[in-house]
Amino acid sequence: MSQNNSILNLLGIEDQNIKVLKVETILKNNEEWKLIHASLTYPVDRCKNCGFKSVVKNGLRKSHLRLASLNGTRYEMILAKQRYYCSNCQTTFGAITQLTKHNHTLSRDLKNQIMALVREGLNGELIARLCHCSASSVRRTITERVEPHYRMAVLPKHLCFDEFRSTKSIMSFICCDSETHQLVVKLHDRLSPSIIDYFENRYSRAERAQVETVVIDLNAQYQSFIYRLFPNAKIIIERFHIVQLAGRALDNCRINLLKTLDKQSREYKIMKTQWRLFHLKQTKLNPEKPVYLRGINEYMTKQNAVDLVTSKFTDFKAVYQTYQGITQAIHERDPELLKAVLQDYRTTNTEMNTTINTLKKNRQAVINSTKYEFPNGPLEGINRKIKTLKRTCYGFANQKFFFLRIDCLFA
Numbered sequence: 001m002s003q004n005n006s007i008l009n010l011l012g013i014e015d016q017n018i019k020v021l022k023v024e025t026i027l028k029n030n031e032e033w034k035l036i037h038a039s040l041t042y043p044v045d046r047c048k049n050c051g052f053k054s055v056v057k058n059g060l061r062k063s064h065l066r067l068a069s070l071n072g073t074r075y076e077m078i079l080a081k082q083r084y085y086c087s088n089c090q091t092t093f094g095a096i097t098q099l100t101k102h103n104h105t106l107s108r109d110l111k112n113q114i115m116a117l118v119r120e121g122l123n124g125e126l127i128a129r130l131c132h133c134s135a136s137s138v139r140r141t142i143t144e145r146v147e148p149h150y151r152m153a154v155l156p157k158h159l160c161f162d163e164f165r166s167t168k169s170i171m172s173f174i175c176c177d178s179e180t181h182q183l184v185v186k187l188h189d190r191l192s193p194s195i196i197d198y199f200e201n202r203y204s205r206a207e208r209a210q211v212e213t214v215v216i217d218l219n220a221q222y223q224s225f226i227y228r229l230f231p232n233a234k235i236i237i238e239r240f241h242i243v244q245l246a247g248r249a250l251d252n253c254r255i256n257l258l259k260t261l262d263k264q265s266r267e268y269k270i271m272k273t274q275w276r277l278f279h280l281k282q283t284k285l286n287p288e289k290p291v292y293l294r295g296i297n298e299y300m301t302k303q304n305a306v307d308l309v310t311s312k313f314t315d316f317k318a319v320y321q322t323y324q325g326i327t328q329a330i331h332e333r334d335p336e337l338l339k340a341v342l343q344d345y346r347t348t349n350t351e352m353n354t355t356i357n358t359l360k361k362n363r364q365a366v367i368n369s370t371k372y373e374f375p376n377g378p379l380e381g382i383n384r385k386i387k388t389l390k391r392t393c394y395g396f397a398n399q400k401f402f403f404l405r406i407d408c409l410f411a
Contacts, residue, residue, distance in 0.1 A: 007036070011067055011075065012109050015097045017042045018079070031132075034075045036067070040095045041082035050089040058085035058092055065100055066133060068109040074132035106137060114141045118408045121385070123393040139401070146404045146411075151202040152184055159233075160215045160379040161222050163190045164386050167399040174379065178215060181378040183410045186403055192225050199229045213368075215376045217241045218358065223365070235365040238376035239330050242359065242366060247279060249352040250323045254278065256350070257316055267312060269296040270305050277302050278309075281331070282324055315348045322352055326359075335370040342366075385409055 007020045021037040044055050060080040067075040082095040100107050110131060117127045118138070128135045158178035166172040166188070173187040173195055187194050199208060211230040216222045217238050226235055254271055261268040270277075273295025277285070280302070287303035296305075310317035322345055329338035342363065345356045359366050386406055396402035 010070075011036070013099060015040075015099055017095070018097065018099070032073055034073055036075065036077045037080075038077055039080040039082075040097055042095060044084050047084075047086035047089060047091070048093055049091050050086060052086065052088040054088040055084050055086050058083040061094060064105060066106050066110055068107060068113045069130065069132055072130075106133065106141070111141045111145065114138055115145055115408070118142055118405070119411070121389050121392055121409060142404055142408065143401070146407050148400075148403065149185070149407065152182075155203050155207050155211060156180070156182070156184065157210055157212045158215075158374050159184065159211060159213070159230075160374075160376050161219075162217065162376060162379045162383060164383045167396050167402055170399070172399075174382065176379050176382060178213065178374040178378065181382075183382065183406075186406060188399055190221075192221055196225055196229065205231075213372055213374055215374050215379075216365075217376065218245065218362065223362070234368050234372070236368045236372050236374060237362055237365045239369045240376065242369060243327055243330055245355050245358065246323045246326045246352075249350065249355040250278060250319055251275070252351040253316055253319045253348075257313060266296055266298075267309050270309055274305055277306055278320060278323075281327065315350060318346065318348050319350050319352045322356070329370060333370045335367050338367060338370055382410070 004020045007023065008014075008016075008018065017040055019039050019041075021039060024035050024037070026033050026035060039060070041057075046053055047055050061083055062078055062080050065077040065079055067077055069075065079097075081097075083092055084094070085092050096102065098108070110133070114127055114131050114133070114137075117130060118141075122130075124135045124138045127138050131138070156177035156179065160176050160178050161173070162175075163171045163173055170188070171190045173185075173190040175184040175186075176182060177184060185198060187198060208230050209232050211233045213234045213236055214222075214226050214230060215236045215238055216226075218241050223235060226233060254275060258268060258271055261271075270293070274293055285301075285303040285306060287301050290299045290301050292299050293302075293305060306320075310320055322341060325337065325341035328334070329341060342356060342360055345352075347353050386409075389405060389409060390396065390402075393405070396405070
C-alpha cells in the first residue's frame with residue numbers, strides 16, 4: 001500500500017482523487033497542528049454548464065478543510081483543487097469532493113465527531129475544544145443535522161404527561177410512550193390551547209381514539225381536556241404523587257404536633273429524631289426485636305416507638321393509619337382497600353383532610369393507579385436527563401435550539 005493511501009485510510013478519506021503531497025507539524029497558539037498538503041484533480045470531458053467538450057485545466061485554488069481530530073490533535077488539510085475553464089460558454093468551475101459539502105470547511109467526519117459528543121450531552125464550548133473548532137460551528141452543525149419532529153407515525157396507546165422548566169422559567173409540556181419510553185412531543189409551553197392544538201391538528205380523531213391510558217400527576221388542567229383529545233382513554237394518577245401527597249400530610253401533622261409538646265418528653269424525641277419510623281410500612285416494624293433508637297437513647301422495638309405516639313394522640317393516629325392504608329393499597333395494587341380507606345376516613349383538623357378530598361375528587365383516576373401498571377417514571381427519567389443537560393450547558397437562551405439538543409439525547 002502506498003504512503004498516499006496509508007495517510008488517506010488513517011484519516012478516513014475515501015476519495016481516491018485526493019493525492020497527499022506532504023505532512024507538516026506546526027505550533028500555533030500553543031497548540032500542535034498537523035497540516036496535510038494535498039491536491040484534488042480528475043479528468044473532465046464535458047462542461048458541467050453547457051455540456052460541450054471544450055474544457056481545459058485552468059490552474060489550482062487552495063482551500064482549508066478541517067478534518068476530524070485524532071488523539072486530540074488538530075488536523076487541517078490544505079487542498080489544492082483543480083479549476084476548469086470552458087471555452088464555449090466561458091465559465092469556470094472547480095473539482096468537487098465528498099469530503100465536505102460545497103463551500104463548507106468542516107469535513108463530514110468532523111461533523112460526525114461533533115454529533116457523537118453532542119449525543120453525550122456535553123456543552124458546546126467543550127465540544128468545540130475537543131474537536132478544534134468554534135462553538136458557533138458546533139451550533140451550526142446541530143442545526144444542520146437535527147430536524148425538529150413534526151409528529152409520530154403512529155400515536156402510542158399508552159401516554160405519560162408531565163412538564164419541565166425549559167428557558168426563561170417557562171414550563172414546557174412533554175409527553176412520552178409509557179411502554180417504549182420514546183419521546184412523543186415537547187411543546188413550548190404547558191397551556192391547554194397549545195396541547196389541544198398539537199394533538200388535534202396532527203392526529204385524526206380515529207388515531208386519538210386508539211389511546212387507552214394517560215398517566216398524569218394531580219394536575220386538574222390535564223384532566224379538563226384529556227377526554228376531549230382521547231375519548232376512550234383511562235386517566236391514571238401517578239402512584240408516586242399519591243404517596244407523596246399523603247406523606248406530606250403526615251409530616252405536616254407531625255410537625256404541628258411537635259410544636260405543642262415538651263421537648264424533653266419521650267414522644268417529642270421519637271417524633272423529632274425517629275420520624276422515618278412513621279413512613280415505614282407496618283410490616284417492617286419488627287414488634288419483637290428491640291433496637292437502639294438514637295435521640296431518645298433507649299432500647300425498644302420500632303413498633304413500640306410508633307405505638308407510644310399513636311396511643312396518646314388520636315388525631316395523629318388517624319392520619320398515620322390513613323397514610324399506611326394508602327401506601328399499602330398502592331403497593332399491593334388493591335383497589336378495594338384504597339376505596340375503603342377513602343370511604344372510611346373521618347375528618348380531623350389536619351392537612352390529611354385536604355389530601356383525602358383531593359383523592360376523592362379524582363377518585364376514578366386514583367383507583368386506576370392500582371389497576372394499571374403504567375407509571376410516570378420513564379418521563380421523570382427523561383426530565384432528569386433534560387435537567388442534567390441544562391446544568392452541563394449552563395442553561396439555554398434559545399428554546400428552539402434547546403429542543404434540538406434534547407432531540408439529540410433521545411434520537
